Amino acid sequence: MTLSNKLSDPRLFRQYAYVDGKWTHGDGNREEAVFDPATGETLGHIPWLEPHQITASVDAAEAAFVHWRALRADERCERLLAWYDLLQANREDLALLMTLEQGKPLPDARGEVEYGASFVRWFAEEGKRTFGETIPSHIPNAALGTLKEPVGIAALITPWNFPLAMITRKAAAAMAAGCTVIVKPAGETPFSALALAELAERAGIPAGVFNVVLGDPPEVSRILCGEDRVKALSFTGSTRVGRLLLEQCANTVKRVSLELGGNAPFIVGPDMDPKEAAFAAVAAKFQTAGQDCLAADRILVHESIHDAFVAHFAERMAALTVGNGQEGEIDLGPLIHRQAVEKAAAIVDDAISKGATMVAGDQSQAPGENFFMPVLLTGVTRDMKLWHEESFAPVAGITAYADDDQVIEMANDTEYGLAAYLYTHDIRRIWKVLRALEFGMVSVNSVKMTGPPVPFGGVKHSGLGREGGVTGIDEYLETKYYCLGALGSVSGS
Numbered sequence: 292m293t294l295s296n297k298l299s300d301p302r303l304f305r306q307y308a309y310v311d312g313k314w315t316h317g318d319g320n321r322e323e324a325v326f327d328p329a330t331g332e333t334l335g336h337i338p339w340l341e342p343h344q345i346t347a348s349v350d351a352a353e354a355a356f357v358h359w360r361a362l363r364a365d366e367r368c369e370r371l372l373a374w375y376d377l378l379q380a381n382r383e384d385l386a387l388l389m390t391l392e393q394g395k396p397l398p399d400a401r402g403e404v405e406y407g408a409s410f411v412r413w414f415a416e417e418g419k420r421t422f423g424e425t426i427p428s429h430i431p432n433a434a435l436g437t438l439k440e441p442v443g444i445a446a447l448i449t450p451w452n453f454p455l456a457m458i459t460r461k462a463a464a465a466m467a468a469g470c471t472v473i474v475k476p477a478g479e480t481p482f483s484a485l486a487l488a489e490l491a492e493r494a495g496i497p498a499g500v501f502n503v504v505l506g507d508p509p510e511v512s513r514i515l516c517g518e519d520r521v522k523a524l525s526f527t528g529s530t531r532v533g534r535l536l537l538e539q540c541a542n543t544v545k546r547v548s549l550e551l552g553g554n555a556p557f558i559v560g561p562d563m564d565p566k567e568a569a570f571a572a573v574a575a576k577f578q579t580a581g582q583d584c585l586a587a588d589r590i591l592v593h594e595s596i597h598d599a600f601v602a603h604f605a606e607r608m609a610a611l612t613v614g615n616g617q618e619g620e621i622d623l624g625p626l627i628h629r630q631a632v633e634k635a636a637a638i639v640d641d642a643i644s645k646g647a648t649m650v651a652g653d654q655s656q657a658p659g660e661n662f663f664m665p666v667l668l669t670g671v672t673r674d675m676k677l678w679h680e681e682s683f684a685p686v687a688g689i690t691a692y693a694d695d696d697q698v699i700e701m702a703n704d705t706e707y708g709l710a711a712y713l714y715t716h717d718i719r720r721i722w723k724v725l726r727a728l729e730f731g732m733v734s735v736n737s738v739k740m741t742g743p744p745v746p747f748g749g750v751k752h753s754g755l756g757r758e759g760g761v762t763g764i765d766e767y768l769e770t771k772y773y774c775l776g777a778l779g780s781v782s783g784s
């Protein structure tokens with residue numbers, strides 16, 4: 292059965308790029324296969340656009356910008372809300388597409404569709420609140436103030452782990468601000484992006500406002516980052532590629548937003564119930580099979596409850612089911628590809644060779660070549676890759692600590708600064724640790740921390756800027772200051 296036959300609406304499965312409102316194939320006959328990571332089956336093919344076709348997407352976005360920015364904010368809001376309604380109405384198909392190309396369990400994929408759609412609704416509304424300000428004038432008979440104006444064309448480059456929400460969190464903000472966008476999704480998961488384009492068209496988003504380009508990643512990004520007409524780049528992905536793109540944007544002095552890697556500490560205080568904390572840590576570590584920028588990568592547990600915590604963690608972890616995300620009650624789907632499995636195995640081997648203890652994680656039970664069974668390691672130390680690198684795999688590492696000062700220092704001992712978790716009910720400890728953590732987001736006694744009202748983003752090498760929340764739209768707005776002089780009757784009010 293082909294993929295389109297599995298969908299209620301077969302037209303949501305597109306194997307073309309989407310430029311200027313047209314489904315487009317590559318002029319050079321280059322293409323890429325897309326696989327189901329659970330089965331290795333080929334789901335379809337996508338074209339790689341040629342350089343002149345990427346430039347044509349910029350032409351289209353430039354032409355569309357003139358009209359899109361001229362709409363009233365409430366007119367853009369109406370179209371974005373129509374898009375939101377279509378995402379909701381097609382939730383099942385979008386979730387199935389996502390599970391097939393990304394591997395995450397269907398309930399998680401449904402959750403991501405909901406999550407991704409929520410950004411469209413949020414920014415549809417926020418677009419109506421891009422207020423400028425009135426500035427009390429220090430210049431005689433002048434009126435001073437600011438206007439908020441769209442920056443122009445935004446290039447949005449996104450990863451495979453959240454194939455839909457990482458696009459809508461950027462695109463909805465940019466489009467609500469009056470910008471036009473060129474999306475370059477990850478080659479592993481293009482079909483969610485293309486379904487978004489199909490639904491954008493049905494929602495009445497004009498041609499050229501939302502474009503999806505496909506191609507060789509370095510080639511596409513070199514063109515988009517080097518294009519002077521592209522005024523903003525928003526990238527979500529690895530720190531390695533983020534650094535590269537930041538350099539590429541230097542010549543054209545673009546607005547750059549970067550949502551990069553994480554290496555989240557999960558700190559458990561001595562006052563915590565070890566079972567409650569261990570169950571929370573399992574949830575924070577294994578979502579999306581550990582392929583999550585918020586994954587609890589370094590679990591730091593007070594020495595007084597360490598052994599009990601490890602026992603509860605192992606018990607909860609043993610109950611996790613691993614398998615094809617389309618089937619039944621699955622907790623963990625496959626990793627995205629075989630290289631990810633090999634990287635996970637190497638990180639585990641490295642930790643064991645440096646003295647970590649493997650409590651659980653029998654890979655002979657893996658249900659396929661892209662699957663990695665959850666691993667629990669104790670005695671993790673700073674010389675191990677598991678401490679410094681984002682494993683992006685279901686590998687949990689636990690380290691004991693002695694006091695708050697030590698755990699703060701340990702938690703901050705990473706180049707990353709995206710998210711941190713803190714589990715304790717001691718308000719003094721909460722305040723002290725929360726303030727001392729060098730992370731953009733700190734979640735206290737809660738695994739869930741994200742959503743549309745939240746300013747999502749990191750410090751240090753985890754990125755630049757914030758997405759979502761009331762400030763997320765600012766990434767796509769310029770502030771224009773005005774001074775209206777010689778007004779005669781106006782004084783400095």
Ligand SMILES: NC(=O)c1ccc[n+]([C@@H]2O[C@H](COP(=O)([O-])OP(=O)(O)OC[C@H]3O[C@@H](n4cnc5c(N)ncnc54)[C@H](O)[C@@H]3O)[C@@H](O)[C@H]2O)c1
Nearest residue numbers: 449450451476477508509512528529532550551552553584
């Ligand atoms: N901070 C966040 O909000 C957030 C959210 C999701 C994922 N991430 C991060 O994303 C990473 C995982 O995603 P990934 O493996 O897709 O990341 P990646 O950096 O390999 O790829 C991200 C995007 O960049 C493109 N790309 C890859 N190599 C490129 C190159 N040399 N030049 C130009 N473009 C290139 C890819 O095609 C993809 O579209 C993790 O580090 C994760 O933490 C961060």
Ligand SMILES: N[C@@H](CC=O)C(=O)O
Nearest residue numbers: 452453583584585741
């Ligand atoms: N889970 C994150 C994405 C990171 O990979 C989010 O909620 O945005």
